[in-house]
Amino acid sequence: MSIDPLSATFAALADPTRRAILARLAKGETSVTELAQPFEMSLPAVTKHLKVLERAGLITRSREAQWRPCRLAPKPLKDANAWLEHYREFWEGSFDRLEDYLADLQGQKRPARARKVPTPKKPKRGAHT
């Protein structure tokens, strides 16, 4: 599995069953059986999902007699959000040089768009000193 926590978090979130589990957990701590209730899958399958969530640090588990209740843990969600936040300016419409080539898109009939592609190493053939 992924070494870095952020990858583990996103990987854990990349499954509808696990997201549903988190949604349910946001309403309060529950047992595995309770958690498995709304799904069509077997209990072991749910256990595996919980393990993924636990490895990602998204849930913590305690022991209460023979129950292992799960509780939502905030940190990974917070970290994931922090990463996304980093791009907020982007999806909200105002960017760095992004608006530059967005504007460019509008007027892509103009020959001015020639600078769009950085042309990384084209002139390497004879002038790369």
Add this chain to the structure above:
Amino acid sequence: MSIDPLSATFAALADPTRRAILARLAKGETSVTELAQPFEMSLPAVTKHLKVLERAGLITRSREAQWRPCRLAPKPLKDANAWLEHYREFWEGSFDRLEDYLADLQGQKRPARARKVPTPKKPKRGAHT
């Protein structure tokens, strides 16, 4: 692959290489070769990453002579953020009944925590009518 877009998005974000590609793309559209530059991996490997990102709708590709420049697309990031936002109250410290059992955690020496586990089906044995 995942049918639902959100899963596809999170799955795409669950890889450091792909996140690095997005970070680079946030600074401006570039070619595949340029994008592959900072990584140790082969060009085909990068192509595959781009395909994952494209399937998730995180990038769009155009054609500029023999280059297929990639551009960051905002929607999936926005949607992922919207999903996370849903939990913001949670990681920021004030929740529904969450604060209930968080407070409970603090005083877990008190026998009051007996209600912590919902005890889904325990009393079924003789008094479940």
Add this chain to the structure above:
DNA sequence: TGGTTATTTTCCCACCTGGTTAATTACGCC
């Protein structure tokens, strides 16, 4: 038409994932 550059496709590999069923562990209770 042939050459050069950019990128993708194909085929290969090892490994993780999501699911199954069957067996096993962990408690609490009587």
Add this chain to the structure above:
DNA sequence: GGCGTAATTAACCAGGTGGGAAAATAACCA
């Protein structure tokens, strides 16, 4: 100790993913 409930582990399968090397495309240039 033995039963019942909660949950996990084990073994297995299909399929996806991340990587590589080599070959194939695509588009421009001369």
